[in-house]
Amino acid sequence: MSFIPNTDADRARMLQAIGVSSTRDLFHDVPEAFRFPRLDLPPALSEQEILSELDQLSRQNADCAARPCFLGAGAYNHFIPAVVDFVVSRSEFATAYTPYQPEISQGTLQAIFEYQSMIARLTGMDVSNASHYDGATATAEAVIMALSVFQRQRSRVVLSAGLHPQYRAVVRTYTQGMGLTFAGDDAISRPPEDLASLCDKNTACVVIQNPDFLGRIAPPAVMKAIAAAVHACGALLVVVANPVSLGLLVPPGEAGADVVAGEGQALGNHLSFGGPSLGFFAFRRDQIRRSSGRIAGETRDRDGRTGYVFTLSTREQHIRREKATSNICTNQSLNALAAAAYMTALGPGGLRQVAELCWHKAHYLADRIRKLPGFTVHAGEFFHEFAVSCPRPVAKINEMLFEKHGIVGGYDLGRDYPELKDAVLLCCTETNTKAQIDELVDALGGSRHG
Amino acid sequence: MEYRFDDKVRYTKTHEWVRVEGAEAVIGISDYAQNKLSDVVFVDLPAEGKAVKKETACMVIESVKAAEEVFAPVSGTVSARNEKLAKGPELVNRDPFGEGWLFRVRLSDPKEADSLMDAASYRKLVETL
Numbered sequence: 001m002s003f004i005p006n007t008d009a010d011r012a013r014m015l016q017a018i019g020v021s022s023t024r025d026l027f028h029d030v031p032e033a034f035r036f037p038r039l040d041l042p043p044a045l046s047e048q049e050i051l052s053e054l055d056q057l058s059r060q061n062a063d064c065a066a067r068p069c070f071l072g073a074g075a076y077n078h079f080i081p082a083v084v085d086f087v088v089s090r091s092e093f094a095t096a097y098t099p100y101q102p103e104i105s106q107g108t109l110q111a112i113f114e115y116q117s118m119i120a121r122l123t124g125m126d127v128s129n130a131s132h133y134d135g136a137t138a139t140a141e142a143v144i145m146a147l148s149v150f151q152r153q154r155s156r157v158v159l160s161a162g163l164h165p166q167y168r169a170v171v172r173t174y175t176q177g178m179g180l181t182f183a184g185d186d187a188i189s190r191p192p193e194d195l196a197s198l199c200d201k202n203t204a205c206v207v208i209q210n211p212d213f214l215g216r217i218a219p220p221a222v223m224k225a226i227a228a229a230v231h232a233c234g235a236l237l238v239v240v241a242n243p244v245s246l247g248l249l250v251p252p253g254e255a256g257a258d259v260v261a262g263e264g265q266a267l268g269n270h271l272s273f274g275g276p277s278l279g280f281f282a283f284r285r286d287q288i289r290r291s292s293g294r295i296a297g298e299t300r301d302r303d304g305r306t307g308y309v310f311t312l313s314t315r316e317q318h319i320r321r322e323k324a325t326s327n328i329c330t331n332q333s334l335n336a337l338a339a340a341a342y343m344t345a346l347g348p349g350g351l352r353q354v355a356e357l358c359w360h361k362a363h364y365l366a367d368r369i370r371k372l373p374g375f376t377v378h379a380g381e382f383f384h385e386f387a388v389s390c391p392r393p394v395a396k397i398n399e400m401l402f403e404k405h406g407i408v409g410g411y412d413l414g415r416d417y418p419e420l421k422d423a424v425l426l427c428c429t430e431t432n433t434k435a436q437i438d439e440l441v442d443a444l445g446g447s448r449h450g
Numbered sequence: 451m452e453y454r455f456d457d458k459v460r461y462t463k464t465h466e467w468v469r470v471e472g473a474e475a476v477i478g479i480s481d482y483a484q485n486k487l488s489d490v491v492f493v494d495l496p497a498e499g500k501a502v503k504k505e506t507a508c509m510v511i512e513s514v515k516a517a518e519e520v521f522a523p524v525s526g527t528v529s530a531r532n533e534k535l536a537k538g539p540e541l542v543n544r545d546p547f548g549e550g551w552l553f554r555v556r557l558s559d560p561k562e563a564d565s566l567m568d569a570a571s572y573r574k575l576v577e578t579l
Contacts (some may be wrong), residue, residue, distance in 0.1 A: 151496065151497045153497055153499075153500065220542075289492055289494065289512075314491075314512045314513075314516070314517040319516075319517055320510070320517045322518065323510060338494075
């Protein structure tokens with residue numbers, strides 16, 4: 001059936017009203033050659049034939065279920081218990097849209113509330129919003145929130161070079177035209193404790209990723225010292241964190257962060273070729289009016305029964321229009337639900353176990369690579385990713401790993417950091433077996449001749 | 451509906467009031483305005499030192515049903531804020547001309563307020579609404 005409600009007579013009347021004789025006339029600004037091009041399509045196939053063709057095409061994918069993968073750099077291959085996909089696929093969740101009417105959306109709202117509660121506990125913060133698109137946009141929203149806290153009177157933003165390069169690009173895109181100046185991300189060699197010295201009375205926030213893009217951990221004492229220095233300038237400290245690492249590490253909230261944001265895909269969300277993803281965003285209670293996104297809250301109805309609603313909506317753009325802190329009035333509900341189901345299935349002990357497995361496997365890999373001639377593991381404490389200088393271009397090594405061994409190699413750091421040319425970022429999660437890790441090391445050891 | 455009016459302040463068409471005290475002025479919203487807003491839940495005051503311009507939005511008041519802008523009745527620089535409103539936004543409802551004041555400004559032009567409505571004119575305006 002057609003979903004276009006206008007009849008031919010309706011259309012004729014509308015065309016007459018605007019003074020054109022046919023719909024085609026509306027396209028006369030488009031050059032003739034591009035107007036109605038002939039599409040060179042093959043003949044139609046039957047359902048059986050097209051499924052077979054698409055199946056053949058999909059077999060060309062190098063999916064992580066079938067191959068060892070050591071690629072991380074912001075998206076991580078974790079094991080997802082079956083219960084997560086079961087919960088997310090339930091039609092009550094999968095088909096529901098924006099829960100503007102709380103009286104018919106209690107399940108969705110409660111799920112968001114549970115997600116928020118878990119994110120707040122994990123990050124050590126007071127409040128979490130219902131989520132953002134991804135880690136990059138959540139980080140940009142954190143910067144915008146900081147600007148709003150100072151009512152745009154401060155215009156300097158300090159970014160760590162260890163913040164994901166794409167997040168830094170998105171922060172700059174989001175804030176273009178606001179007249180901001182950026183500092184801090186000129187050199188990856190700059191230690192995070194140096195960033196506080198770039199903070200002045202015009203600085204709205206300092207953004208630090210921990211563990212950083214290279215997997216390096218700034219210990220709690222360092223983070224606390226940074227927080228103290230940032231707060232001495234009156235600025236906010238934004239910490240971008242990997243939620244799985246928080247199963248093991250001190251929550252950023254305990255180290256003085258004012259906002260904790262990041263990519264939540266690692267919590268129960270599939271890699272899915274890069275998205276949809278999940279941005280988490282948590283902050284302190286006193287900044288709640290400046291925070292972005294929607295927030296689900298728990299309340300009581302007139303009979304004293306527990307209920308859930310979206311709360312503090314007057315912050316949001318659909319009410320406050322252009323004066324709102326953020327123009328985001330949506331969230332990634334299903335992805336947040338997957339994260340909530342994942343955290344529930346694992347529990348705090350399970351999440352810690354996942355984090356420990358990641359840590360131990362990555363450290364086993366690093367220890368073995370240290371013994372390989374020509375390869376240098378970069379110094380410093382790390383979580384489940386680390387940088388390695390290689391004797392050959394990373395692209396060549398990755399090609400060899402993939403073509404000869406069916407292994408998905410690491411991330412070529414030279415793409416984002418010229419000073420890290422021929423350095424690769426390798427990642428291990430609990431999904432990497434010892435046999436896979438040994439296979440990678442043996443392949444790298446033979447690569448000088450390969 | 452009977453509203454309260456304060457004879458010692460001047461009013462704007464957008465329902466703010468201003469009380470000039472030497473080189474400074476105290477600013478708030480009228481009893482009519484707080485009544486229309488209903489229960490105030492958050493007052494987003496302008497930062498101290500911020501320059502405000504006559505008839506230009508300078509802050510927001512949130513109630514249970516709306517988020518409304520407050521327009522500066524006079525130009526100047528914010529010299530103090532009613533910090534009690536952070537914990538007690540309901541003061542705007544309870545005592546709009548007293549404890550529910552919003553902020554003080556150092557006036558750019560001490561005579562600027564003279565052109566605003568007195569209580570009698572403002573009462574007439576409210577009666578037409």
